[in-house]
Amino acid sequence: MTPVTRLAAAIGLGALLASGQLLAAGLGNGTLTRAESLREKPFADAKVLAPAAAGAKVEVLVREGGWYQVKAGTKTGWVRMLSVRRSAAATTTAAGIAGVASGRTGTGKVVSTTGVRGLDSAELATATFSEEQIAKAEKNRVSRKDAEAFAKAGKLTVRDVKALPAP
């Protein structure tokens, strides 16, 4: 469990228990980018439970594929994930706090405590080509055949979809 989920779990668990849905830790708050329908299930043709207005504040509970289960007011239902933006909630939600607390953003503190340096200006300024490293990286290459066998082991199958057009 990452620090984010751990903290989110600690904070969000109570609410989820209260609502009887211990599916996962809550994901924090979000805002709808467009008018949406809260659906009973994460499918476009699922039954509509209630409408939700553009700009409505929601609590994001869990993701399933391209869908978020959200709580809007007293109603709970599924909306398209990409209809929700969580940015506005960043500074106040568990996720936001956890992001800062975990220090992943490469502050000076991280450098001194973990020994993993941020890729900053000083580093790039003094960067020189490393034959040793690039050769090592190239040694890690795998063949297409091996990669496809690996995919097969994970039950991944190629799907015939069309490229997304530029808007």
Next chain:
Amino acid sequence: MKTRITLLVAALVASSGCHALDLGGLVDKKMIDQVARDKLGVKTDTTNSSDVLIPLTGNPPDADEEKLGREIAGRLLGAAPLVNDAKLQAYVNKVGRYVAAQSSRADLNWTFGVIETDTVNAFAAPGGYVFVTRGLYALLKNEAELAGVLAHEIGHVNARHHVKLMQKQRAVSAGKDLLLKKAGGGETVQALVGNGAEIYARTLDKASEYDADRLGVYYATRAGYDTYGLAAVLDRLDAEGETDKLTLLYKTHPLPADRLTAIDKALGDRYDAVKPGLTLPARLAKLPPAPKPVATPAAATATGSTATTTTTPAK
């Protein structure tokens, strides 16, 4: 018949190649450009790139593109070496190579890796070099998210975003300085440095990021992964918001929220009919613990190419 554009190309590569097309725009471009320019003054007599001829228009042969990319990638690794974990590196190569196999340039010599830095980012270099940082990898929750991130970078490579950027910059510098032509194409680093700032102001190209996002979503979906892996990562970045080091980045690159909106627009319900993809959370390889602090990080970095700090053989 090798021309002396080596320095120019190497310089452009060093200053624009990797970071300009990073995943989340999570490095401040201006800052690095300045660094790159500073670096150029020093680099003139020490370049170690092989001579490469990149045409002003059209696609260079894959082999030349790969040489360019190797130079870029080698420099990146000079700054941030591979995470010392053979299992992790093999895993990332398998996922990446499989996704690349579903893309338009399935048979490049694709090379993937996780590099040792807390900075959240991913890098692509021409010819098929793709790296994710430890910081970004740590945010991933499943294989589909990794696939989505790698697919985005594969998109940059396949669309030849770096190559086009370099061609554009070369065109600008060639047009600006007639002396260069007199010298028979022997562009100097000094000439390039003189043009650096304006070129970058011009090539701050958000469109490439949106392109790569669309390609990434497409490749990952095609490969059988959850369509929303990349979006989930962007959504997570969006939710975490601006923090210290990300402030400047957010100013110079598309915001995660804007990228989500663009993905939303491009995707719509297009893949709704596709059978849901896999996320494979259990397969996501674990990161090893971060290395212990080094006594003199600055010195260690400066000697990256001689590998005083990172000569750990694969297990």
